[in-house]
Amino acid sequence: MVRDTPDEHRTDESRSTANRSWKTSRRHLLRSAGATGLLAGMSGVGLAQDQPTEIRLGGETSGWTILGGFQADFLGEGPNPTLNLETGRQYEVYWENLDGLPHNFAIVNADGEHLVQSEIISEEGASQTVTFTAEESMAEYLCDVHPASMRGDVQFGGAAGEGQQQTAPQPTFFEQGARVGAQVVAEGMTAPTDFAVATTDDDRQFVTDQTGEVWVVTDDGRQEEPFINISDRMVELGRFWGDYADAQQNYDERGLLGIAFHPDFQNNRKFYLHYSAPPDGVDQELPQDNWDHWEILSEFRASEDLSQGQPDTERRLLEIPSPQYNHDSGPFAFGPDGYLYFPIGDGGGANDNMYGHVPDWYEQNGGGNGQDITDNLMGSVLRIDVDSTEGDKPYGIPEDNPFVDTEEALSEIYAYGFRNPFGVSFDSEGNFFLGDAGQNLREEVDIVESGGNYGWNVKEGTLCFSTESAADPTAIIDCPSSEPQQAPYDGSPLLDPIAEYPHTYQGQSVGITVIGGHRYEQSTVADLQGKYVFGTWTKDPARQKPQGRVFTAEPPAEFGQQGAGQGMNETEMMNESEMMNESEMMNESEMMNESEMMNESEMMNETQAGNATQAMNETQAGNATQAEGGDQAAPTEIPLDELWTMRELMFAGTQNGRLPYFVRMFGRGADGEIYVLVSKRGVPEGDTGAVLQLVPPDQGEEFQGQPAGGQGMGNQTQTGNETEAMNETGNETGTTNETGNQTD
Missing domain, CATH: 2.60.40.420 (Cupredoxins -  blue copper proteins)
Structure with a gap:
């Protein structure tokens, strides 16, 4: 992060x-x-x-x-x-x-x-x-x-x-949503980056720390000793080899970034870690001296009694060279089909066009790795079989991966067109959710489909992106809506998100760096049923204050009848008894009524990723009636009527309804409840990291104080965010009144 x-x-x-x-x-x-x-x-x-x-x-x-x-x-x-x-x-x-x-x-x-x-x-x-x-x-x-x-x-x-x-009331992009509470489950970490459940008889829960430790989290909090510590094989946080970072900064996106347990962990003892290794941490050289590090996906085994991870059992599956320190992505997951889905960022820097970023088909923008599917794996979601090998690869390629039979294309790639995919999850119906951190203007959440192209760096969210004028939403307003009909591409459309928000709305900061989350499919917190819970790292435009926010996105009524088609058949999905039935989905009576919506002056329209159009085409902002259909959004506006309905969660026991933390990641427990990984500091230092569980509002704890300055990242943002050669911290400056900070 x-x-x-x-x-x-x-x-x-x-x-x-x-x-x-x-x-x-x-x-x-x-x-x-x-x-x-x-x-x-x-x-x-x-x-x-x-x-x-x-x-x-x-x-x-x-x-x-x-x-x-x-x-x-x-x-x-x-x-x-x-x-x-x-x-x-x-x-x-x-x-x-x-x-x-x-x-x-x-x-x-x-x-x-x-x-x-x-x-x-x-x-x-x-x-x-x-x-x-x-x-x-x-x-x-x-x-x-x-x-x-x-x-x-x-x-x-x-x-x-x-x-x-x-x-006068300040304009706001997100309407207030459900009221919830939060309970502190574990404390004492530095910068928690991912959450996973081991498929064992006791369903233990684990949290990775950016500094290299994996912690076991129980009802009594964080265990004193880590399950495994791999800090000795990681980069030294704060030491950089690439040209993009400031040698004096202490903000860092590298480290121990993700964890997943094999579906048969109870028997084979296998688990997987994603971490950043230094230039000399691999038995081969980086492409150039000024490349920064390696992104590693490794398999480990636990001890016979499953109580400890064993560092000396490491088997490396992926060693991906990374030109810059940022855009490393993080969490990954096994899908319902048993294959491992591994997102990886575009290589870092800004604009997807620095060194280490290859040319692509879109000549109007320089770069980039997001649109490339032949030269490297960056800016993509990979799908591999960890239970087999293929040739000299320590993993297998699923035969239904979309580019298996495409000449020159890399067969590991499942989907592409991502900048810094951050936060991965599957719901019980097989829908694959992924947050993708934007740069200057927009943040997005996608539903990922096999072979899908999600637009970067042709687009940033639903907005056309310009490498020459990244902070100007009007610099390009007529970008392509599909890839070329020329091999290795097939003319498929560039897929839009299901949720999107600007960095700034009518002069007010909204948030920087999306944190992907999970769909809530339990009944403990009734108002969250059927909704996708996600967040933003902080809303502080100075990037100093721990002002994270937690949101929900409610799907249209017809969504999710058959999943999103991740290349898995019904028998590979979770069985029907685990699925959320229609009665658990948010019904009309739970929808936000007119009196709860913002007035028409706050409206922007928006466009959504695939699947169904919203039956009522809700406008997210506006006293406007929910007409069927609606006017087409201007090129620089967010087409809200085509997105899922977004709200901000309000937390009981806080001063302003928001948690006084940076929001770093989300997790889902063995019981389906949702956890929020947070910290008070935006850099990997100190011991303010914590794990919070979402609970009904009357069960939440008190969180004292409004976040103060000086705890953050200095002049850089991110669970992803960066400072580009021109310092990508640009901001949208167009007719939408939607200015934005650059983020990783």
Whole structure:
């Protein structure tokens, strides 16, 4: 991890804004009104004051934020806090570039004419000081490069919190959904990355820690000693060989990332781990000296009594070279057919077009591994048979894999077109769910089908993606909707997600880096029945605060009658008695009624991945009636009427209905209940990692306090998120009012 996100933002906690002392910056510009870069019109009688009034802001494409630790009663709440100024008073704006993209600070009047304008700086961590005297003609402050997303109001008279604008309800993308509780099941981990159940008589539950340990989780919490520790064969977290990472950052996406137990573990004692090995951790060389590491899938065996994993039994199945430290994916799983499904990211960096990213069929965008099915395995879901071998491969290829008979195509590939697939699960009907962390603008959840192409880097979610202008949703609006009808491709459509959300909606942060989850098929928490539970790593655009969110996506009524066709026949699926019947699905009476929906001004429309269209075409946002059918969404809008109905879970026992943690992953127990893997820190340090179980609201624990800053990833986000060469931490800046941070 996360990342994605959380991909693409610097996460060096040691250089985070919350911990920064305000010393001389690398770039101190515009000390006075007469300095270069300020326009005329700044004269006037100033108030008597010894020093200018200080304002401290962080600048990134998703919006202006208040730098950690700075407080002032004339500042509203962010992103893009209102500046409530006093006419004639001199102000000094100290602002820092948080994402390494080009920004400046400017103030304009109501006609858009510049009254203050600084130089553009593009270096992450660089800063400027802009001094000006407030005059009533000032209407807005902005960044000239990203004016759609980095724009705030300037007001005069009264404190920032007193105006009508501050009391108006903030726009929200997700409506409030079911109320639930959470119980702490285990604590004391660093950064939990995956959850698995061993198919044994006692159905023990296991959690992987990014630092290399696998922990057994019981009713009494985390056991004192790990089930297995493989840290000695992993990369050293925080040490990088690829060019994309900052050598000083402590944010890292590598480590021990996933675990799965063989379906016959009780008898054969086999289990599987996904981890990151250093360049010299494999008996062959990386393709180039500046490639970062190897992604490893290995088989291990437990002791005779199944109480301990045995490191010396390792048998490596996959050794995949990775050019960059990020986009490593993580969890994997055995499907109902007994085959192993292993997602792998696109190789990291940003845009899927750095070194290590091969050319593909879509010439308008450089890259990339997501669309390639002949040169490497990255950006794909692999499907292999761990119980057989084929040639010199230590695994077999299922004969019904989609590219077995396709010349030049890699037969391991089951589906492709992914950026950083994160969070894999199957429901009892065989539907295969997968989160895919976006970059600048969108996060998505897909239902994966055999041979499916999920669009990256032609698309990011339902939006056309541009490698040249990744933060601009309008840069390309006419991208292909299908792959070419030319071998090894067959002209299949690019499949859209079932759930999608923007990084920012109408100036408010929504979340960065999707965390894939599980469909809830039990009755303990009645309001979750039939819904897919997933989340986002954090909603904090500064990536400092543990502000994860948990969502649900409700399928249309006709969904799931026959699964999604993962290449498995009915006899290979779980039997009918395990399936959730129609009475357990969410019925009409459970749907959100008109009074619970947001008003029409919050609507965007959206497009969905395959399967059935929604019977009522619910609009997710809007007092609008649920008409049958609807207008086609604009190219930059999220087509909500074609997606599953999304809501945000509200947690009892919290200050604002949200858990005060980064959400790192989800798990499903032997009893079908859902667990949330969390931590207070966005980097693999400390011992704040925990496992929470979703429970009815009256059974939940109390979680004290609103998350404070300074615990996060510095200037990088992710359970996936990154900082690209141009610092991918871009943000959507288009007509949708849907700006987004770049994530892994």
